[in-house]
Structures are given as structure tokens and as C-alpha cells.
Amino acid sequence: VLFPSVNKQKSWLFFILTILTSLSLYFHFSFQGTLDERGVWIDRSISQVLSPFQSIFRGATEWTSTSTSRISELWTAQEENLSLKARMTEQSLLLQKLGEIERENLRLKSLLKFKDERPIKMRAARVIARDVSLFFRTIDIDLNAADGVQRGMAVVSAEGAVGRILRTSSSGSTVLLVNDVNSRLDGVIQRSRSQVIVGGSVAGDLNLQLLPRRSDVQVGDVVVTAGTGGLFPQGFKIGTMTKVEENVHSVLEEASLEPAVQFGSLEEVFVVLNEP
Amino acid sequence: MSLKALKIESAGSDWKSTAIVISVWVVWLSFVRHLDLPPWMSLPMTVVVLLYGSVLWSILEGSLILLVLSWIHHSFSITPPGLYWLSVMIVFLGLRFATTQLSFKGPFYTLSLLILGSLVLDLSQLYFISRTTEYLGLSWFVFLQIFMSALIQGFLGLFVSGWLMERGQIR
Numbered sequence: 001v002l003f004p005s006v007n008k009q010k011s012w013l014f015f016i017l018t019i020l021t022s023l024s025l026y027f028h029f030s031f032q033g034t035l036d037e038r039g040v041w042i043d044r045s046i047s048q049v050l051s052p053f054q055s056i057f058r059g060a061t062e063w064t065s066t067s068t069s070r071i072s073e074l075w076t077a078q079e080e081n082l083s084l085k086a087r088m089t090e091q092s093l094l095l096q097k098l099g100e101i102e103r104e105n106l107r108l109k110s111l112l113k114f115k116d117e118r119p120i121k122m123r124a125a126r127v128i129a130r131d132v133s134l135f136f137r138t139i140d141i142d143l144n145a146a147d148g149v150q151r152g153m154a155v156v157s158a159e160g161a162v163g164r165i166l167r168t169s170s171s172g173s174t175v176l177l178v179n180d181v182n183s184r185l186d187g188v189i190q191r192s193r194s195q196v197i198v199g200g201s202v203a204g205d206l207n208l209q210l211l212p213r214r215s216d217v218q219v220g221d222v223v224v225t226a227g228t229g230g231l232f233p234q235g236f237k238i239g240t241m242t243k244v245e246e247n248v249h250s251v252l253e254e255a256s257l258e259p260a261v262q263f264g265s266l267e268e269v270f271v272v273l274n275e276p
Numbered sequence: 277m278s279l280k281a282l283k284i285e286s287a288g289s290d291w292k293s294t295a296i297v298i299s300v301w302v303v304w305l306s307f308v309r310h311l312d313l314p315p316w317m318s319l320p321m322t323v324v325v326l327l328y329g330s331v332l333w334s335i336l337e338g339s340l341i342l343l344v345l346s347w348i349h350h351s352f353s354i355t356p357p358g359l360y361w362l363s364v365m366i367v368f369l370g371l372r373f374a375t376t377q378l379s380f381k382g383p384f385y386t387l388s389l390l391i392l393g394s395l396v397l398d399l400s401q402l403y404f405i406s407r408t409t410e411y412l413g414l415s416w417f418v419f420l421q422i423f424m425s426a427l428i429q430g431f432l433g434l435f436v437s438g439w440l441m442e443r444g445q446i447r
Contacts (some may be wrong), residue, residue, distance in 0.1 A: 015336045129309040133353040134318045134398055134421055135405055166354065176354070181409055201413020202405065204315065209411060264314060
């Protein structure tokens with residue numbers, strides 16, 4: 001018995017007190033306040049204590065994965081080299097074309113007297129860990145507050161929008177992915193410029209939420225970040241529409257998206273350092 | 277005096293083994309969160325700790341230890357600790373009933389307890405999440421993931437269950 005001095009009657013009193021304390025903690029941290037504010041101080045303290053463990057395991061898993069990937073890379077190096085050369089030629093042609101478009105864009109902007117947007121400052125980060133839960137989608141990155149990372153900052157990858165910084169600790173920062181059930185993001189449909197709200201789910205799918213009936217959405221439409229709300233810069237790809245379902249009994253439609261980012265294989269991301 | 281009796285009387289031995297089990301669980305969580313596993317391979321193995329606790333902790337001890345455990349879990353996941361505590365308490369009480377009122381009948385019985393415990397843990401979390409979130413986006417795939425995760429955790433848990441059951445019998 002862990003508490004030998006507690007007799008049976010006192011034990012029940014203790015139990016009731018524990019239940020009451022726990023329930024009050026539950027309601028305090030789970031329902032009051034937003035996800036960002038839940039139990040931050042307790043969480044920080046525990047993270048500090050567990051930080052050395054995390055570093056050891058991070059080092060060990062990184063060493064193992066680097067060693068194994070180096071061996072497998074040797075086998076595919078020649079083939080990859082050829083395909084990369086071909087891709088580089090394609091990219092340089094595309095770059096020439098884009099340079100021309102950029103110059104044209106600048107010229108048109110100056111004609112219309114458009115104000116220049118705030119430049120985007122980004123910093124590369126490595127993904128070091130993932131959420132252990134089945135229902136929540138977060139990743140940990142190796143940048144923290146000392147690197148200029150703050151809560152609420154947007155995180156993107158070469159494929160598109162990844163998520164936002166949820167919390168920072170001494171060992172890194174936690175990113176709430178856009179496909180998490182707690183995530184909501186302003187998006188815009190590239191073709192029709194309709195504004196939409198993109199949310200995640202427990203299954204890790206993306207969907208359009210509160211979509212009015214007869215909205216101008218089609219399967220195959222690309223949804224990008226709207227840039228409103230000051231969180232994500234405009235134009236980062238969120239996903240492609242895969243299903244639009246009309247519900248005759250509702251004023252809202254349901255639509256699903258295929259995420260632009262392969263969240264399961266994320267290794268490197270970029271934190272947008274512009275303050276949210 | 278038998279060795280078993282000595283173990284019962286040795287002061288602080290339960291605290292020690294409880295601390296070891298929780299430490300091993302923390303090390304395990306630190307390990308799995310750094311692996312690139314698909315969601316259906318989510319293996320927190322909390323159910324093994326709960327099975328251990330169900331044979332060694334009283335309800336009072338369990339509720340306190342699980343409260344600490346929920347806070348530790350929160351540094352590995354954004355699952356709200358209160359929500360997690362309620363879920364683990366449900367499983368702990370169920371397992372405690374099973375281990376105290378029913379007698380063990382071998383590895384299949386333990387495996388069933390581990391799988392059922394893991395299923396109830398995930399399903400109760402899902403239920404509590406549904407009470408706090410407007411849109412869940414449930415699909416059969418989610419339930420398949422829960423089932424697969426429970427199955428793997430059950431088989432993995434069976435490896436250490438012999439030691440757990442031995443601890444339970446000593447008590």
C-alpha cells in the first residue's frame with residue numbers, strides 16, 4: 001500500500017477530495033480558455049524536467065535514421081542524380097519564365113499604385129517529434145523562443161501551409177498542424193476567389209466548414225491561405241478539393257480536401273517569423 | 277518468512293516499483309514520439325501502466341498517480357490533461373474491477389484486458405473530445421486506427437504482463 005497511514009474512512013475522504021480537485025482542474029484547463037492557454041505553467045515545468053530524456057532519444061533516433069538513410073541513399077544515388085539533373089533543367093526554364101512574370105507583375109503593380117506587401121521572414125526548422133495521441137496532430141520542431149519563435153506564428157513547407165506554433169519550450173516548439181481537430185484556417189479558392197474556412201478532424205482529414213449552399217466550389221479546386229487574420233501569409237497551398245456534398249436538409253454544404261502537405265513525412269519546415 | 281511475505285512488508289517497495297513503471301513509460305513515450313510511425317501505430321502503452329496499477333494501487337492511490345500521469349502525458353501530446361485523466365480513470369476502475377473480482381486465467385485473459393482497456397481508453401477520449409469540439413469528422417478509418425492500435429498495444433503489453441501479474445500475485 002502506498003499510503004499505509006491512511007485508514008479506510010480517511011481514504012474515502014481523500015478519494016472524494018481528489019475527485020473534486022481533479023474535476024476542478026479538468027474544467028479549469030479543458031474548457032476555460034483556448035487551447036493555447038491550457039495548463040501552460042504546469043506543462044512548461046514538466047517539459048523542463050523531461051527535456052534531457054527528449055534530447056537523448058532525439059539524438060539516438062536521429063543517429064539511427066541518418067545511418068540507415070545514408071546506406072539506402074548509396075543504392076539510389078546514381079538514379080536520383082539523373083532525375084535531379086533533368087528536374088534542374090526544367091526548374092531553370094521555369095525560373096526564367098517566372099522572372100519575366102515577376103517583372104511584369106511589378107510593372108503592373110506600380111501602374112496601379114499597389115502598396116508593397118510586408119516581406120516574409122522565414123527560418124528553417126527540423127521536425128524532431130510527433131504527438132503520441134491518435135486524435136491530435138502536432139509536431140515538435142527544433143526552434144524555440146531564443147530563435148525568435150513565438151506562439152501563433154505560421155509554419156509552412158515547400159508544399160504549403162503546415163500549421164501554427166502552439167507552445168515553445170527550452171527544447172523546441174510545438175506546432176498545431178492544420179489537419180488537427182482544433183485547427184481553423186481562413187482559405188480562398190484560387191479559381192473563384194470564394195472565402196472558405198478550412199478545418200481539421202480527428203481522422204487528420206481537411207474539410208471546408210460552414211460552407212454555404214450553392215457556394216462556387218468544385219472538385220479539383222485548389223484552396224490557398226487567404227492571408228486574412230494576420231496568421232498565414234497569403235497564397236500558401238492548403239489542399240485540393242476532392243468531394244463536395246450537398247445536403248438537402250441543411251443550409252450548409254460539406255466538402256473535403258486532400259492536404260497539399262504530406263504531414264506523415266514532414267522533415268523540414270519553415271517558421272514565418274513575422275509577428276502574427 | 278517467505279520471500280513473498282518479505283516483499284509485502286518491505287517499506288517503500290511499491291513506491292519504488294511504481295516509480296520504475298512510470299519512468300519506463302515516460303522513456304517509452306519519449307522514444308515513440310521520435311519515430312515516424314503512422315497514426316494506427318500510436319503506441320502510448322498507457323494501458324500496461326493501468327493494468328499494473330489495477331493490481332497494486334488502491335482507488336485513491338490510483339486517482340492521484342493517474343493525475344500526475346495525465347500531466348506527464350500532456351508534455352507528449354496536446355490531449356487536455358483533465359480529459360485524459362477522466363479516460364484513464366474509467367479504464368483503471370474497469371481493470372481494477374476485473375483484476376480484483378475476477379481471477380486471472382492466463383495470457384489470453386490478460387491480452388483481452390489489455391486490448392479492451394486500450395479500446396475503452398481511446399473511445400472514451402473520443403467521446404470527451406466530441407463533447408468539447410463542434411466538428412469531429414469521424415469515419416470508419418478512425419475506428420480502424422483505434423482497433424489496430426489497441427491490438428498492437430495488447431500484444432506488446434503481453435510481453436511485460438508476466439512481470440505485472442507476478443507483482444499482483446505477490447500483493
